[in-house]
Amino acid sequence: xxxxxxxxxxxxxxxxDLVIKADLAEYSPVRGCMIIKPYGYSIWEKMQAVLDxxxxxxxxxxxxxxLFIPKSFFSKEASHVEGxxxxxxxxxxxxxxxxxxxxxxxxxxxxxxEELIIRPTSETIIWNTYKGWIQSYRDLxxxxxxxxxxxxxxxxxxxxxxxxxxLWQEGHTAHATAEEAVAETEQMLEVYADFAxxxxxxxxxxxxxxxxxxxxxxxxxxxxxxxxQDGKALQAGTSHFLGQxxxxxxxxxFNTKENKLDYVWATSWGVSTRLIGALIMSHSDDAGLVxxxxxxxxxxxxxxxxxxxxxxxxxxxxxxxxTKELKAKGISVKxxxxxxxxxxxxxxxxxxxxxxxxxxxGSRDMQNGTVELARRDTKTKETVNQDGLAIRIEQLLExxxxxxxxxxxTFREDNTKEADDYEExxxxxxxxxxxxxxxxxxxxxTEQLIKDETRATIRCIxxxxxQEEGKCIRxxxxxxxxxxxxxxx
Amino acid sequence: xxxxxxxxxxxxxxxxDLVIKADLAEYSPVRGCMIIKPYGYSIWEKMQAVLDxxxxxxxxxxxxxxLFIPKSFFSKEASHVEGxxxxxxxxxxxxxxxxxxxxxxxxxxxxxxEELIIRPTSETIIWNTYKGWIQSYRDLxxxxxxxxxxxxxxxxxxxxxxxxxxLWQEGHTAHATAEEAVAETEQMLEVYADFAxxxxxxxxxxxxxxxxxxxxxxxxxxxxxxxxQDGKALQAGTSHFLGQxxxxxxxxxFNTKENKLDYVWATSWGVSTRLIGALIMSHSDDAGLVxxxxxxxxxxxxxxxxxxxxxxxxxxxxxxxxTKELKAKGISVKxxxxxxxxxxxxxxxxxxxxxxxxxxxGSRDMQNGTVELARRDTKTKETVNQDGLAIRIEQLLExxxxxxxxxxxTFREDNTKEADDYEExxxxxxxxxxxxxxxxxxxxxTEQLIKDETRATIRCIxxxxxQEEGKCIRxxxxxxxxxxxxxxx
Numbered sequence: 001x002x003x004x005x006x007x008x009x010x011x012x013x014x015x016x017d018l019v020i021k022a023d024l025a026e027y028s029p030v031r032g033c034m035i036i037k038p039y040g041y042s043i044w045e046k047m048q049a050v051l052d053x054x055x056x057x058x059x060x061x062x063x064x065x066x067l068f069i070p071k072s073f074f075s076k077e078a079s080h081v082e083g084x085x086x087x088x089x090x091x092x093x094x095x096x097x098x099x100x101x102x103x104x105x106x107x108x109x110x111x112x113x114e115e116l117i118i119r120p121t122s123e124t125i126i127w128n129t130y131k132g133w134i135q136s137y138r139d140l141x142x143x144x145x146x147x148x149x150x151x152x153x154x155x156x157x158x159x160x161x162x163x164x165x166x167l168w169q170e171g172h173t174a175h176a177t178a179e180e181a182v183a184e185t186e187q188m189l190e191v192y193a194d195f196a197x198x199x200x201x202x203x204x205x206x207x208x209x210x211x212x213x214x215x216x217x218x219x220x221x222x223x224x225x226x227x228x229q230d231g232k233a234l235q236a237g238t239s240h241f242l243g244q245x246x247x248x249x250x251x252x253x254f255n256t257k258e259n260k261l262d263y264v265w266a267t268s269w270g271v272s273t274r275l276i277g278a279l280i281m282s283h284s285d286d287a288g289l290v291x292x293x294x295x296x297x298x299x300x301x302x303x304x305x306x307x308x309x310x311x312x313x314x315x316x317x318x319x320x321x322x323t324k325e326l327k328a329k330g331i332s333v334k335x336x337x338x339x340x341x342x343x344x345x346x347x348x349x350x351x352x353x354x355x356x357x358x359x360x361x362g363s364r365d366m367q368n369g370t371v372e373l374a375r376r377d378t379k380t381k382e383t384v385n386q387d388g389l390a391i392r393i394e395q396l397l398e399x400x401x402x403x404x405x406x407x408x409x410t411f412r413e414d415n416t417k418e419a420d421d422y423e424e425x426x427x428x429x430x431x432x433x434x435x436x437x438x439x440x441x442x443x444x445x446t447e448q449l450i451k452d453e454t455r456a457t458i459r460c461i462x463x464x465x466x467q468e469e470g471k472c473i474r475x476x477x478x479x480x481x482x483x484x485x486x487x488x489x
Numbered sequence: 490x491x492x493x494x495x496x497x498x499x500x501x502x503x504x505x506d507l508v509i510k511a512d513l514a515e516y517s518p519v520r521g522c523m524i525i526k527p528y529g530y531s532i533w534e535k536m537q538a539v540l541d542x543x544x545x546x547x548x549x550x551x552x553x554x555x556l557f558i559p560k561s562f563f564s565k566e567a568s569h570v571e572g573x574x575x576x577x578x579x580x581x582x583x584x585x586x587x588x589x590x591x592x593x594x595x596x597x598x599x600x601x602x603e604e605l606i607i608r609p610t611s612e613t614i615i616w617n618t619y620k621g622w623i624q625s626y627r628d629l630x631x632x633x634x635x636x637x638x639x640x641x642x643x644x645x646x647x648x649x650x651x652x653x654x655x656l657w658q659e660g661h662t663a664h665a666t667a668e669e670a671v672a673e674t675e676q677m678l679e680v681y682a683d684f685a686x687x688x689x690x691x692x693x694x695x696x697x698x699x700x701x702x703x704x705x706x707x708x709x710x711x712x713x714x715x716x717x718q719d720g721k722a723l724q725a726g727t728s729h730f731l732g733q734x735x736x737x738x739x740x741x742x743f744n745t746k747e748n749k750l751d752y753v754w755a756t757s758w759g760v761s762t763r764l765i766g767a768l769i770m771s772h773s774d775d776a777g778l779v780x781x782x783x784x785x786x787x788x789x790x791x792x793x794x795x796x797x798x799x800x801x802x803x804x805x806x807x808x809x810x811x812t813k814e815l816k817a818k819g820i821s822v823k824x825x826x827x828x829x830x831x832x833x834x835x836x837x838x839x840x841x842x843x844x845x846x847x848x849x850x851g852s853r854d855m856q857n858g859t860v861e862l863a864r865r866d867t868k869t870k871e872t873v874n875q876d877g878l879a880i881r882i883e884q885l886l887e888x889x890x891x892x893x894x895x896x897x898x899t900f901r902e903d904n905t906k907e908a909d910d911y912e913e914x915x916x917x918x919x920x921x922x923x924x925x926x927x928x929x930x931x932x933x934x935t936e937q938l939i940k941d942e943t944r945a946t947i948r949c950i951x952x953x954x955x956q957e958e959g960k961c962i963r964x965x966x967x968x969x970x971x972x973x974x975x976x977x978x
């Protein structure tokens with residue numbers, strides 16, 4: 001596509017070009033904040049609708065908590081403050097005024113007594129609230145989710161993947177027992193994995209983070225990890241078992257069934273607009289986006305090939321009928337009958353935008369009762385009969401969904417390798433990037449050492465990981481299992 | 490209802506009690522910010538879904554713009570700065586750190602070069618963006634909406650009606666001609682009026698604001714005004730024709746069809762979580778919420794009356810079938826089979842929460858093939874046959890929707906009066922509050938005088954207002970039409 005560098009030549013630039021040229025997002029004048037354009041936002045809306053349905057299916061309700069968190073709240077949970085009370089946007093004043101020269105200035109008299117932090121995540125404000133909601137085991141569980149914007153002041157940003165403000169959902173649940181909270185944590189990980197695999201067409205590894213990589217304040221962080229086309233890993237969602245840490249920090253106790261007083265058990269879990277970045281990076285090519293049909297804002301584009309107005313009228317009548325049939329199947333269709341663009345330009349535009357299926361129809365097709373059917377993922381096309389076309393398109397969309405998932409899965413399998421010594425480990429990172437399955441001695445020190453020396457991190461300890469004796473690739477100390485390393489976004 | 494003061498005794502307290510007791514919302518520790526609880530949020534979600542559908546039906550797409558606006562942007566549109574660059578939350582720093590004593594403090598070294606304002610509304614950041622999107626008439630119109638949180642630092646707050654942070658949607662459109670922009674402004678007013686009347690069951694007056702009451706930066710502000718049960722008016726939505734003001738402020742020009750350079754024409758329009766306040770205040774009673782069936786999160790509650798487990802089993806089997814039939818009609822049902830509450834307590838709880846229809850079933854009903862059917866709005870009940878119950882409930886829901894609209898309309902008509910002299914005007918305001926239709930000389934000075942003397946404001950000049958000669962109630966100067974006054978929220 002004109003204006004997009006090839007993926008091979010410069011993956012990072014290819015990604016940026018694609019986001020901009022496909023009208024997904026752009027930078028705003030505020031450092032590190034993005035503007036999500038209508039086409040990009042429509043993908044987010046589709047994701048939201050599906051995830052929201054899954055959350056409700058598993059018993060959750062949505063609510064809304066304030067954007068502002070009093071500064072003091074961050075001091076209440078010791079490890080949380082380490083993780084989050086750093087790069088935050090801080091509100092110190094609540095009024096502007098005009099100075100003598102008529103310029104707008106911050107009114108020095110309107111200083112807040114206590115500074116307010118724009119939420120980087122909402123555990124603190126929510127657990128402060130839950131204190132008022134929970135007295136007895138009868139008030140539990142609380143299964144709440146919030147769709148919101150959050151801010152983490154980032155120095156190095158990249159559209160969708162890391163921005164100072166981003167959109168996300170954050171689930172925050174409260175339970176009577178540790179077992180129940182762990183089950184919730186695992187359930188939501190499975191919801192995310194299901195969404196990634198069956199909607200994003202993105203195979204993921206389900207695993208746990210090492211203590212080093214845990215969410216600040218969590219006893220256990222579960223994650224789904226995906227592999228991008230450049231061999232770098234991307235964390236696509238996390239689900240945290242928070243133990244009683246936040247209940248203790250905000251003094252949230254409840255009367256148990258046995259009429260004892262205990263602290264409440266907590267989980268939190270979230271995915272963000274980062275998933276749009278994952279979607280782009282896992283399937284797209286040098287011609288533009290490749291979107292999974294289930295999340296594509298437009299699933300089918302119909303391009304008429306015509307010279308004269310009568311030809312267009314004839315084609316339009318047929319397309320009207322086809323559109324009706326497709327819509328009845330819940331398939332979204334765009335009829336691109338603009339007379340300002342040539343067919344070739346239209347083809348390129350819809351390829352760039354990742355529309356999974358393209359139908360082209362000319363006058364000869366109308367005479368023959370055929371159309372040209374093209375699929376975006378493989379860029380193959382064939383001439384097919386108009387009879388039964390809607391059914392054929394429906395099947396083709398399913399086929400594409402499966403096919404790009406399989407392609408991603410094969411890619412990941414081809415790029416997941418074992419390393420049994422450190423030289424091989426480093427060679428793989430540089431020459432054949434991907435997941436590396438390797439032994440590690442289980443200490444935070446060694447993990448940090450490897451990170452400092454190679455920029456690779458432990459992405460996760462896969463769930464149900466095979467136990468096997470081995471030696472740590474860095475220290476040679478004994479290890480009972482391999483873990484997954486990679487360089488990551 | 491226990492814990493709620495009567496509406497007659499103290500309308501304002503009644504409202505607050507109701508919001509809290511019905512689990513809609515509560516105050517947060519951050520001054521003036523609210524927590525929207527799951528039940529309250531589920532009403533907002535229903536509103537969002539309907540409005541979002543209406544926006545898309547009229548050709549709009551959603552997008553997302555940053556929370557932060559550089560301070561300098563507010564100085565660019567002269568009247569906008571007057572209206573909005575006042576009570577704003579101002580971000581001045583981007584980092585926290587621990588001081589020597591381990592306390593979390595704002596890092597004085599992390600001061601922003603230019604302060605950032607939390608958006609009170611997004612015209613400035615959006616028109617700064619549109620500059621990059623618009624070159625030619627071919628790029629127009631731009632029809633974009635955003636669902637977002639905004640902040641206006643309020644000193645006197647009230648849940649849903651006036652909070653420092655609130656949720657809303659803001660439409661921002663760009664057009665090639667003034668006519669097209671005015672048509673858009675009027676179209677969106679009609680969308681809001683349609684939504685208010687046919688979904689909220691809230692009759693509204695469509696009108697225009699006086700110059701005094703216009704949105705800061707608008708050439709014309711259209712509004713819908715509703716009358717609450719205490720006779721105070723509430724502005725339920727606004728739609729602004731912004732002329733070329735923002736295009737000029739942000740230098741957004743386009744090549745016209747005639748190949749001339751012109752500034753782009755703009756509109757903006759919004760409704761907010763304030764609508765939930767309007768909903769509560771217009772229909773509810775001393776027993777709790779009365780929700781219009783079309784927006785009620787739960788439309789039907791079924792309460793079994795039983796002593797023994799076998800009775801419940803028998804009833805449950807029937808309810809399962811009924812639920813299936815209702816769900817097939819798109820009707821949401823809650824089967825309240827808790828054994829921890831007596832039926833009376835359940836009745837009171839669902840009345841408080843405004844569930845439109847209640848079905849109660851005991852063992853005798855099961856023998857007789859009947860149920861007790863109660864409607865929330867009139868609190869009437871009757872014993873009806875189980876045969877055809879789903880159809881009957883469907884009709885009853887429609888009936889309730891119509892009925893509460895009619896009741897509100899009758900109330901408004903009864904409480905809209907003409908005043909032809911100032912004494913009568915003041916007497917009406919104090920003794921028979923409602924809309925007052927009165928002559929006004931058309932000047933901002935008189936409008937302000939009346940406001941200062943009576944706390945009544947001109948709510949709007951109704952669309953297609955009857956023209957008639959008269960004298961201003963305050964100054965006696967000639968007037969060509971009556972306008973609508975009221976005290977307002």
